[in-house]
Amino acid sequence: MAGNSFGTLFRFASWGESHGPAIGCVIDGVPPRLGLTEGDIQHWLDRRRPGQSRFTTQRREPDKVRILSGVFEDLTTGTPISLLIENTDARSKDYDAIKDKFRPGHADFTYWAKYGIRDPRGGGRSSARETAVRVAAGAVARKVLAALAGNAATVRGALVQIGPHAVDPDRWDWTEVERNPFWCPDAKMAAEWERYLDAVRKAGSSTGAVIEVRAAHMPPGLGAPVFDKIDADLAKGLMSINAVKGVEVGAGFAAAALSGESNADEIRMADGRPVFQSNNAGGVLGGITTGQEIVARFAVKPTSSILAPRRTVTAGGEDTEISTTGRHDPCVGIRAVPVGEAMMACVLADHLLRHRGQCGDPPAPTTE
Amino acid sequence: MAGNSFGTLFRFASWGESHGPAIGCVIDGVPPRLGLTEGDIQHWLDRRRPGQSRFTTQRREPDKVRILSGVFEDLTTGTPISLLIENTDARSKDYDAIKDKFRPGHADFTYWAKYGIRDPRGGGRSSARETAVRVAAGAVARKVLAALAGNAATVRGALVQIGPHAVDPDRWDWTEVERNPFWCPDAKMAAEWERYLDAVRKAGSSTGAVIEVRAAHMPPGLGAPVFDKIDADLAKGLMSINAVKGVEVGAGFAAAALSGESNADEIRMADGRPVFQSNNAGGVLGGITTGQEIVARFAVKPTSSILAPRRTVTAGGEDTEISTTGRHDPCVGIRAVPVGEAMMACVLADHLLRHRGQCGDPPAPTTE
């Protein structure tokens, strides 16, 4: 209940500080007899790994994951899966100068206010390094999705806005996402972002971003009434990612300006099954999936560590200034793409198991 | 784990269908020796009650709450508080015509897909009637806030957008909120909304809205790392309200377009304590409160039940049409204001107790 675990039936307990010996998690509730190797998890970790382009932090970690339990001869056994990732490139000396200052936009002040103590090395527990653990858990969640929702099920993400520059939905192309360093589905916009971010980076500044995540070929009926609505759990999972300030589903905030006629998705029979004629709902009605694509977006604030000196105070109560010279992302939103995917996969895995527990096998996934 | 409870230390289990004999909840974890009467709860229920203006549903329910346990001689005893509200104006016959049709925008299809059965009377469990229970729980949560954060602590909400028409922040006046049927803090915009909503209502249409909720005079240090961040729990609580499609904290989605320099709130010492110079964070850094005002907004989609005929299908698999002639809100977002406040109060009460459990008494609330 101290906030470091996520999920109910598919539940993982995350641990570790940015500059401690390692980070990791324990995943409890994974069904038995699923194929799982370290390589399966490493594949997704590699996508998130820093230092892959000039637009992400130059901290270089191999982020090599080890499976310490719960797998026997490459099959899950139903017992807890303990994952461990060593911290190999923790340059704690970078942080000595700032250990008594509260960095604006960071959790330095709030951890100190809450606990009366904080691990200042690289942000300690509040570092974005923690999101590597989410990606690892998400990789295991994907195994659950494949087993329970079928191999066609996918969870994918894309960056849809950097600073004020948003992609054009009409140019959306999933194959583009793997071709640029931004997971941008719009080739034209990717080129524009490259110029924009170079300028931001050279100015020692930073910028925010919006990420969209989508799950396809999921069965209808996932989610629970009232509080554990699947969109409520998604909102919690995505909002819990470092630096996220907003989450929306389907039409999202734009729905406020719609009329009832234009918002509610109509239904028609086609090939003997109900087919929704649009997807303003983002695949969720009353907190339960419709079988359509599940669509969510989340906003990431600009990196708080920037070159420009910022006014702040010390733990001792004195006014001071701080500027960041260490290795940092001009746009942390970029690396949030695989993290958002992972959280979505975890929420879906959890609700697939919960649905099976309460209701038995879910309805077959619809083909959209 | 079936989704009808909310919170950890301050936890309430909600139950009831729109047209069953009653709705209610059981609140577990309320500290002992807090003053609590039915009148204390009724006060907040009356704010939410339908039928108070021509802009909300004409269903007339006294929404009279009864305390069935957990209170002795007007003091809480530390044992579960059971609250019950009878359903007195449930006109089930209104719904006979539509019991086999899936209303677009409603949860009819998804409950049927999930459970293979649904209570069609007034939306059953997925009805907005369930939110009365949240308001009742929120009233008890406010008692916890007063006891642990002090009597100066407030949780307030206001409607900030209806359809495309948003309030002007410069005209924000909390006293206006109580003077119009919209909880609108901007008198000029309230008048405009009146004209706009009359037109929407006469057209048999509906519109969406955005609500802002704020908590003031809360101590710093509330919230937990990583997953149970206070903004993540707020996001879940607010997204779980019927018809909500988006949630944001502080600068929210607008943060995506900001630079690091303009986003991160600077800090200065004043009167011997750290004072933030702005509040783009919405009072939350790293998921833990700063002591500033906590600010969140959520978007409500337009009412799905409208006069215009909509295309849908029957449970039997036939194309059909449906139009709603019963009593409904042209803008369900209006009545979502007290519900949003209530969810915020519940999240804060929970985290005040959690903080005390793990860390002892919280730092004194700051005076802003």
Added chain:
Amino acid sequence: MAGNSFGTLFRFASWGESHGPAIGCVIDGVPPRLGLTEGDIQHWLDRRRPGQSRFTTQRREPDKVRILSGVFEDLTTGTPISLLIENTDARSKDYDAIKDKFRPGHADFTYWAKYGIRDPRGGGRSSARETAVRVAAGAVARKVLAALAGNAATVRGALVQIGPHAVDPDRWDWTEVERNPFWCPDAKMAAEWERYLDAVRKAGSSTGAVIEVRAAHMPPGLGAPVFDKIDADLAKGLMSINAVKGVEVGAGFAAAALSGESNADEIRMADGRPVFQSNNAGGVLGGITTGQEIVARFAVKPTSSILAPRRTVTAGGEDTEISTTGRHDPCVGIRAVPVGEAMMACVLADHLLRHRGQCGDPPAPTTE
């Protein structure tokens, strides 16, 4: 987390005081489309009801249960089931004389120490009246057992010891259990108990008891490793019943004196399946069911409310004496039989759902 809920997937939140307006519970997680009427629950409540013989309290309550939600046209809908039982025979005046005294053996002192307040009417929340709610929840749990483990599945209990007088296992006859006021499976011992208890009752004294509960035709594979072992959950469920001081499974405490050869149950193939040759394990190995009968026993202390004056103190800190003249059971253990059955049914229902969630359908129940 304040202790008034039980279970994970089959979870019920209990509320109510002995002399408040009502008691009840909210059961969340019941699968949809199970037949359920008030009569189904009343059947089991009637078994527990006081005042049915001279050996149980003369408080006369009809204990009439109402279903307030979660059931539509006699079928569960998958949403929370709210049950309510009114308190109709609460003679609060009986308790005025003792409201400031801590009754020895009761929770008066401890509730006061914990909460600084207590509802003294009839023991308030700590009254055995609360167990009616467990029986009601157990009745719903039995529906889950029938649906998931098959109609042959049974959960039955019997009283096996009163004071120093234990039944003879060789005379065990389940049909006897319904024929005497003690749920005694041994007709000869039932007659002896009648004489013994009459003497205890006339002396204004009381005595303890041991109850045995058994579940038959349950599938193997129920339970979870390490902490949520099915016997650990049973131990918690049974120990949580008022006045229970001990719980054992299978050979129980007697196993301490056995050798490995005599304790471990051997296995042979018979009719193509593994058959255990004895049941010292009580149907549980490593916390997971074997498919054999699950057998547990629990000890109930003698009723603490007796005629003889007892030394105690007042809340004001003065020595005093107390004797009980109200209506009480000479042996509360008798009425604990249906309560123990109910807790066993709830634990099994929970683990059936949990097993289905994590592993899918359980192995077919074995026929013993």
Added chain:
Amino acid sequence: MAGNSFGTLFRFASWGESHGPAIGCVIDGVPPRLGLTEGDIQHWLDRRRPGQSRFTTQRREPDKVRILSGVFEDLTTGTPISLLIENTDARSKDYDAIKDKFRPGHADFTYWAKYGIRDPRGGGRSSARETAVRVAAGAVARKVLAALAGNAATVRGALVQIGPHAVDPDRWDWTEVERNPFWCPDAKMAAEWERYLDAVRKAGSSTGAVIEVRAAHMPPGLGAPVFDKIDADLAKGLMSINAVKGVEVGAGFAAAALSGESNADEIRMADGRPVFQSNNAGGVLGGITTGQEIVARFAVKPTSSILAPRRTVTAGGEDTEISTTGRHDPCVGIRAVPVGEAMMACVLADHLLRHRGQCGDPPAPTTE
């Protein structure tokens, strides 16, 4: 919810198999600023370590614990504490001969029935090796006890019965417990056990045991009503230890034979506070501590791995025999003493935090 976590506010997630690379746990909810070093934990692990006398398994593991997170400069930070113990002496070849056979008395059959797969190396997840993790978590729990209940608070255990031979309570001497290889508080009985166990060991047989655990100088008011009674949580915690078949509190099963007069503990004022005149309650009334010593006992079955050939079946469905030639304890109950202490410490730490969360600081511990 898959059963590998324990506690609510002081909560640890355990992981690891007997012959995997390591075992460990993640403890969430530890208050900040408690002194904690690896040595503090190692001290208690060393007490449990196998191979310290001829009466315990000859598997030799250094059981060296590492703290991987949650501690900064020897102080807890409030974030999760990850503990890791490597498995260094895992002779997996010992188990090749039995990987397809279900060992009687072990969880081989039930894990296979539940999961359809099992890690046969040394019992996998069901091995008693897992209890090392409990001892490590218990060591951290003791830090919480010291911080919240005071340094005088103690949790101690002793072996009180081996086979049919029980200690004499009149000879109880806590200083003896550290002087013999059995944690026996009765020097005379320790000598007798030595002879008895030598005979058992030479015969290749095994025997059961009973352990008593006691917590002193705990405040009154710990525990929660109805389900999370402190004795119910203790019962779950102790019953969840490998091979435990029974748990009792205070007078326990003997209470069944007592009269109300002899069972209920009377109270008198002394030195201005209430003092109980006896402790049949074992320090718990209505599930909440009285401030007296908390006393529980649990029974451990005889080691199931013995030299004598036992009849069983194979996973393939054939009758066979099995005998154990590996390293095993003649009485696993001996090493259960520190494990029982650890579970008691964890339950108390959890309820201290829960009490503080709901009620604020607990009453001062009484001095008995």
